[in-house]
Amino acid sequence: MVNLTERIKELMDKKKWTCYELSAQTGISTNAIYDWFKIGATPSLGNVVRICDAMGISLEQFFCGATSYQLSVEEKEVLDQWFALSDLEKAEIMHLIETFRIIKNNA
Template identity: 20%
Template sequence: MTISERILKVLKDRNMTQVEFAKQVGIATSTISEWKKKKTNPTADKIMDICNVLQITPEQLLTGKGIEDEEEIVAASPESRFTPYDIQLIEDYHGLKEEQKKRLMAYVEALKKIESLENM
């Protein structure tokens, strides 16, 4: 399976339209049409944007792990609240030094406070 085929599979699994995907990634819908025709693959500078929109890791996109195997990538459901992107975030967190973890948690708390003030 090519990278573009993986993207299209995840789009289908997520019930996301190509127009919605293109808008969120910042690409033309004609670009996706080119991928479908197997004329091109995404450019390297768009890989992270694609992964963020699809909530998958670059490893999953490039290797197919978790996409091509029998596990379906699906939006978070009551039974399975964590997406592959969530899991990657937790793995990255565990790789941080203790001081970095404390700083990250302080940022999270600050963001929550800002959001609550904005919603008043």
């Protein structure tokens, strides 16, 4: 399991950011940031998202590291559309993809 404060510190070190800089970039109070490191308070998921946005990384990269896959703009668009579909529509899309695989393998 990822230790949130250790991961935040690791990312801050890579950016050469102080707690003050992280606060300025995210809008999270410096007191909250100091509490994470000094008294072991746990950052909320909302604050982790703000940190990711400020650092230009995804939540996946935050939790999995730099080796995670970067989605292209087209892939992000497909995923956005996918999440808006009903279960029936998703099943139909998966059936269509399987049909394309069969056609491709028989060609």
